[in-house]
Amino acid sequence: KNQVEQSPQSLIILEGKNCTLQCNYTVSPFSNLRWYKQDTGRGPVSLTIMTFSENTKSNGRYTATLDADTKQSSLHITASQLSDSASYICVVIIYGGSQGNLIFGKGTKLSVKP
Amino acid sequence: DGGITQSPKYLFRKEGQNVTLSCEQNLNHDAMYWYRQDPGQGLRLIYYSQIVNDFQKGDIAEGYSVSREKKESFPLTVTSAQKNPTAFYLCASSIGSGTNYGYTFGSGTRLTVV
Numbered sequence: 001k002n003q004v005e006q007s008p009q010s011l012i013i014l015e016g017k018n019c020t021l022q023c024n025y026t027v028s029p030f031s032n033l034r035w036y037k038q039d040t041g042r043g044p045v046s047l048t049i050m051t052f053s054e055n056t057k058s059n060g061r062y063t064a065t066l067d068a069d070t071k072q073s074s075l076h077i078t079a080s081q082l083s084d085s086a087s088y089i090c091v092v093i094i095y096g097g098s099q100g101n102l103i104f105g106k107g108t109k110l111s112v113k114p
Numbered sequence: 115d116g117g118i119t120q121s122p123k124y125l126f127r128k129e130g131q132n133v134t135l136s137c138e139q140n141l142n143h144d145a146m147y148w149y150r151q152d153p154g155q156g157l158r159l160i161y162y163s164q165i166v167n168d169f170q171k172g173d174i175a176e177g178y179s180v181s182r183e184k185k186e187s188f189p190l191t192v193t194s195a196q197k198n199p200t201a202f203y204l205c206a207s208s209i210g211s212g213t214n215y216g217y218t219f220g221s222g223t224r225l226t227v228v
Binding site for chain 2: 004034036041042043044045046089102103104105106107
């Protein structure tokens with residue numbers, strides 16, 4: 001069964017600290033993996049898109065990694081800010097499937113405290 | 115400014131009523147999607163459309179209906195047959211080719227049954 005598991009479910013950190021969010025997937029065939037940031041009551045906004053051959057991709061203070069062998073991805077946030085408080089969603093797209101074949105994780109809710 | 119516009123932001127429905135959620139995009143994207151988001155769950159696909167006048171059911175289509183008469187518009191009707199419609203509804207669109215679909219989400223509509 002195609003699944004995307006994220007951990008932790010929620011996380012609280014102090015402003016200025018770093019954190020890492022995890023995503024494990026059992027999706028096949030794999031096309032690409034995306035991380036989205038979703039503010040409360042808003043739509044998800046894309047942070048990174050990684051294909052099979054990419055190991056690392058950065059977007060400002062956000063760095064995503066992908067290990068296609070172990071089917072794991074992580075999102076590292078450096079020097080966290082209060083505005084980083086949001087849910088972070090890992091999404092894996094099935095290769096060659098219809099355009100409805102996105103598998104969503106349940107998200108990690110990050111709270112950054114002053 | 116290109117993007118996806120969902121309206122209204124908040125919607126209240128009485129028991130037995132049908133309501134329609136609007137989704138408009140000016141990105142010239144071919145494909146459009148409707149997702150439902152419940153607390154603690156990943157996004158679930160309701161319907162998607164790859165071209166005008168064509169659409170397919172997603173994982174949870176029962177109690178919902180859609181139309182795609184124009185490329186820019188993909189309205190979702192929540193019918194009285196949907197027994198648990200209270201949720202956050204997200205519309206998305208994509209370019210529709212290759213591995214980087216260029217997914218873009220709207221800001222969402224929160225539907226509450228009163």
